[in-house]
Amino acid sequence: MHSFTSNSNDRIRVTHWGRTWIATVLIVLVAIALWNMFWISHRVYPLPKDNPDLWVYHRQRAVNADENVIVFIGASRTQIAIDQQTVRDVTGKESVQLAIAGESPIPTLRNLAEDDSFRGIVISDLPEVAVYGKDTFEYELDIKNSVIPLYNANEWIKSYKKRNLADKLEFRLKGFASSIICFPSLGKNAPDALYNISTGKVLDMNKFGLGLIGQQGINTYFDRTLPFGGDTLTEEELKMVHEIQIKMFGNQYEMDRPTVERYSVLIKKIEPLVQRIQARGGKVIFVSYPISGDIWELNEKAFPRKQFWNLFASKTSARTIHFKDYPQLQFECPDGSHLDSKDAPAFTKALMEIIFGNK
Amino acid sequence: MLFNSLTFIIFFAIVLILHNIPFPWKVKKFNLLIASYIFYAAWSPPFVILLWVATIIDWFVAQWMTKTEDQKKRKRILLISLVANLGMLSYFKYGNFLLANFVALMKHLGISYQPVEFHIILPIGISFYTFVTLSYTIDVYRRKIKPANSFLDYALLITFFPHLVAGPILRASQFLPQCLTPKKANPQQLGWGLMLIVFGLFDKVVLADGIVAPVADAIFGMKGNVGWSQAWLGSFAFAAQVFLDFNGYSLCAIGAAMCLGFVFPDNFRFPFASIGFGEFWNRWHISLSTWFRDYLYIPLGGNRKGTLRTYFNLFFTMLISGLWHGSAWQYIVWGGMHGSFLVIEQVARKVFSGTEFFKTKVAQIGLALLTFFGFSFSTILFRSYGLENGLKMYKAMFTGKAADTVLYSSPQIIAVIMVILWLLFSHWKLRNSSIENVLSKIPWTVTSLILALMILFIVFTSGENRAFVYFQF
Numbered sequence: 064m065h066s067f068t069s070n071s072n073d074r075i076r077v078t079h080w081g082r083t084w085i086a087t088v089l090i091v092l093v094a095i096a097l098w099n100m101f102w103i104s105h106r107v108y109p110l111p112k113d114n115p116d117l118w119v120y121h122r123q124r125a126v127n128a129d130e131n132v133i134v135f136i137g138a139s140r141t142q143i144a145i146d147q148q149t150v151r152d153v154t155g156k157e158s159v160q161l162a163i164a165g166e167s168p169i170p171t172l173r174n175l176a177e178d179d180s181f182r183g184i185v186i187s188d189l190p191e192v193a194v195y196g197k198d199t200f201e202y203e204l205d206i207k208n209s210v211i212p213l214y215n216a217n218e219w220i221k222s223y224k225k226r227n228l229a230d231k232l233e234f235r236l237k238g239f240a241s242s243i244i245c246f247p248s249l250g251k252n253a254p255d256a257l258y259n260i261s262t263g264k265v266l267d268m269n270k271f272g273l274g275l276i277g278q279q280g281i282n283t284y285f286d287r288t289l290p291f292g293g294d295t296l297t298e299e300e301l302k303m304v305h306e307i308q309i310k311m312f313g314n315q316y317e318m319d320r321p322t323v324e325r326y327s328v329l330i331k332k333i334e335p336l337v338q339r340i341q342a343r344g345g346k347v348i349f350v351s352y353p354i355s356g357d358i359w360e361l362n363e364k365a366f367p368r369k370q371f372w373n374l375f376a377s378k379t380s381a382r383t384i385h386f387k388d389y390p391q392l393q394f395e396c397p398d399g400s401h402l403d404s405k406d407a408p409a410f411t412k413a414l415m416e417i418i419f420g421n422k
Numbered sequence: 423m424l425f426n427s428l429t430f431i432i433f434f435a436i437v438l439i440l441h442n443i444p445f446p447w448k449v450k451k452f453n454l455l456i457a458s459y460i461f462y463a464a465w466s467p468p469f470v471i472l473l474w475v476a477t478i479i480d481w482f483v484a485q486w487m488t489k490t491e492d493q494k495k496r497k498r499i500l501l502i503s504l505v506a507n508l509g510m511l512s513y514f515k516y517g518n519f520l521l522a523n524f525v526a527l528m529k530h531l532g533i534s535y536q537p538v539e540f541h542i543i544l545p546i547g548i549s550f551y552t553f554v555t556l557s558y559t560i561d562v563y564r565r566k567i568k569p570a571n572s573f574l575d576y577a578l579l580i581t582f583f584p585h586l587v588a589g590p591i592l593r594a595s596q597f598l599p600q601c602l603t604p605k606k607a608n609p610q611q612l613g614w615g616l617m618l619i620v621f622g623l624f625d626k627v628v629l630a631d632g633i634v635a636p637v638a639d640a641i642f643g644m645k646g647n648v649g650w651s652q653a654w655l656g657s658f659a660f661a662a663q664v665f666l667d668f669n670g671y672s673l674c675a676i677g678a679a680m681c682l683g684f685v686f687p688d689n690f691r692f693p694f695a696s697i698g699f700g701e702f703w704n705r706w707h708i709s710l711s712t713w714f715r716d717y718l719y720i721p722l723g724g725n726r727k728g729t730l731r732t733y734f735n736l737f738f739t740m741l742i743s744g745l746w747h748g749s750a751w752q753y754i755v756w757g758g759m760h761g762s763f764l765v766i767e768q769v770a771r772k773v774f775s776g777t778e779f780f781k782t783k784v785a786q787i788g789l790a791l792l793t794f795f796g797f798s799f800s801t802i803l804f805r806s807y808g809l810e811n812g813l814k815m816y817k818a819m820f821t822g823k824a825a826d827t828v829l830y831s832s833p834q835i836i837a838v839i840m841v842i843l844w845l846l847f848s849h850w851k852l853r854n855s856s857i858e859n860v861l862s863k864i865p866w867t868v869t870s871l872i873l874a875l876m877i878l879f880i881v882f883t884s885g886e887n888r889a890f891v892y893f894q895f
Contacts, residue, residue, distance in 0.1 A: 078610075078613070078862075078866050078869070079866045080609050080610060080612070080613025080614070081609065081613075082866060082870075083613065083866045083869050083870050083873070084613060084616070084870075084873075086866075086867065086870035086874075087870045087873040087874045087877065090870065090871065090874035091874050091877050091878060091881075094874065094878050095878070095881070098882070227464070227465055227466060228463070228464050228465075228467070229423045229424075229427070229429055229464035229465055232429045232464070233427050233428060233429045236428040236429055236432065237428060254633060254831070254833040254834045254836065254837035254838075257833070258831075258833035
């Protein structure tokens with residue numbers, strides 16, 4: 064019986080392998096060039112995807128960190144609002160972005176607390192919605208109505224702990240490859256991606272930073288800063304993103320209305336982690352990032368600041384900064400929930416000056 | 423190091439270049455051996471020591487065996503190899519499983535026993551290279567082969583990187599003779615070998631990881647009630663995934679070896695065209711099923727000791743095969759299920775041996791589909807998170823209830839169904855043929871186009887590098 068896999072010389076067909084492979088390589092190169100040109104002509108610029116590899120690479124930079132390293136943790140608000148060059152310029156310190164979109168900061172805070180080599184400065188977002196996080200309570204959040212494909216911070220941290228030599232090398236190579244050539248990928252869900260391309264839907268999806276073509280992940284710069292706002296989105300598109308935010312917040316609040324009791328559990332989980340980092344010379348600062356318009360109103364309705372944030376501020380040994388207390392931290396958010404990327408340098412400068420003073 | 427990684431591309435390019443520099447043959451083999459250790463160490467350097475231990479023990483066992491004609495002494499020497507190899511396999515692969523079951527048994531007997539907690543890491547590929555070393559010493563014991571003359575050749579047999587972590591499980595008789603004369607791929611081998619690697623990566627990256635795995639993952643990971651249609655779709659999707667994943671790996675392994683001028687045995691022969699499970703196991707993971715046939719089923723008596731004993735031998739062999747796949751009850755039940763399928767098939771063959779209908783094409787297609795259904799049905803145990811989760815899926819298949827949620831889209835379902843139908847159709851059409859036959863009828867320009875499309879899909883769908891399913895064994 065002939066087999067599927069040919070493995071002996073007499074079964075290999077004699078053909079023009081040289082010209083076959085040369086033609087193949089040429090077709091591949093031309094197709095990749097055309098693919099890139101197509102996306103660029105539709106204002107879709109290739110960026111790497113935020114993923115565990117990239118996070119792990121930056122996490123590695125925080126090993127043995129001292130007071131000259133600032134680590135940002137939180138979620139997408141942090142990734143959009145912090146301009147890392149501004150951090151360096153204003154403070155003279157190194158900046159590491161470890162926030163994970165759609166996730167609670169607690170797993171990363173715990174990971175840093177458990178790393179005895181870490182004595183750096185942690186600046187953490189603490190959105191009140193973190194009380195929904197799996198890490199706070201032993202229950203699963205039903206995400207069927209959620210729009211954003213949530214990442215899993217615990218999985219990312221696990222991949223950091225498990226990283227072997229081959230993983231490290233692979234990341235370096237991928238980084239090098241994407242610095243030379245980078246193109247939008249069909250992602251993990253190729254059938255949906257192809258369907259979306261065929262219907263033109265992908266061109267809309269692409270601009271929201273919501274997983275792009277194949278819903279594979281969120282586009283990011285190499286330093287894990289996320290692009291967002293008026294420079295890349297039209298007014299109509301921003302309106303749509305805003306509606307998505309309203310729907311997402313609304314769904315979460317309807318599903319499981321928060322209580323102060325539940326929030327207190329969150330506080331109790333955080334405080335030992337803060338103390339552990341600060342006991343060895345590190346520093347932890349919690350920041351409430353700017354939100355605006357009806358998202359702020361919705362947030363105030365669900366988590367009145369007086370009952371929630373103020374309670375947290377009174378219980379934690381870390382410094383806390385609420386954007387509402389500082390006029391220089393107040394910005395209009397295009398979707399209500401995230402800063403516009405073009406405001407990131409101004410916001411970052413103001414925040415750094417509040418924390419470290421003018422230099 | 424995964425075949426579907428940039429690291430492997432660089433690694434393989436360096437190995438290919440070194441292999442084509444006109445060094446003496448011994449130096450080239452030494453290069454391949456060092457490259458193989460680097461390939462393995464990229465995952466975990468300390469476990470290379472384990473590989474050395476397995477290699478050295480069996481080298482000396484085989485050499486020692488040839489120094490005596492006393493059969494009893496030879497048997498005792500063989501026992502050293504069996505104890506050492508199976509001991510290491512048992513410790514690393516089954517240590518936690520045995521301990522957990524011992525604790526459960528003690529609890530059942532009313533004895534409270536809490537062992538010291540220890541974490542055992544499963545060294546990648548241990549099940550595969552242990553079987554290679556075992557077959558070597560057993561074959562020497564049976565005088566089927568002479569021990570290797572060169573330690574270098576023998577170490578390369580165990581460690582050669584294309585087969586090291588997930589097969590095909592090589593036999594000494596297949597590989598050692600190839601080490602005697604210098605091997606370098608000719609243009610035909612190189613062209614075809616690279617093509618097999620592309621085919622393998624397409625199977626793995628595009629079809630398995632890009633199309634069927636997301637649906638299988640969504641269904642098997644569902645928290646609420648799984649509907650009957652989802653349970654069936656999940657079983658078919660995972661059957662397709664495990665084939666595409668493992669066949670993809672095998673193609674890459676065979677292709678990589680071929681690019682270096684070495685010949686590996688086939689591991690898959692269109693298994694979804696099998697008419698019955700007897701034939702299925704002659705077409706699926708062939709290097710493993712023939713290993714169990716030669717080193718377990720036949721020594722147990724095979725079909726030479728009466729009907730009932732044959733049935734027992736089949737059942738027992740598959741049970742052990744299940745255990746080889748994983749240290750959990752679900753794998754043992756999976757093996758038992760396949761053993762039962764084989765026994766039922768043997769009985770049915772006797773009962774219906776004179777029935778002409780079963781020789782018709784319609785009946786044969788029906789039986790092939792039944793075999794595919796049976797295999798897919800069994801894979802639920804393979805994929806489930808524990809026996810309980812597997813039973814939940816089986817229950818869902820027959821309750822007729824709708825699912826709580828749908829976690830995948832219509833294009834995804836359509837793509838998965840198309841892949842499954844394509845696999846069934848292509849396997850049936852090529853059942854007695856080969857991919858080479860098909861390709862030999864098309865012009866090189868079309869071959870180029872097919873290759874280019876495959877490479878483009880590999881490039882455009884590559885995201886995270888998902889490990890091969892069989893790496894966990």
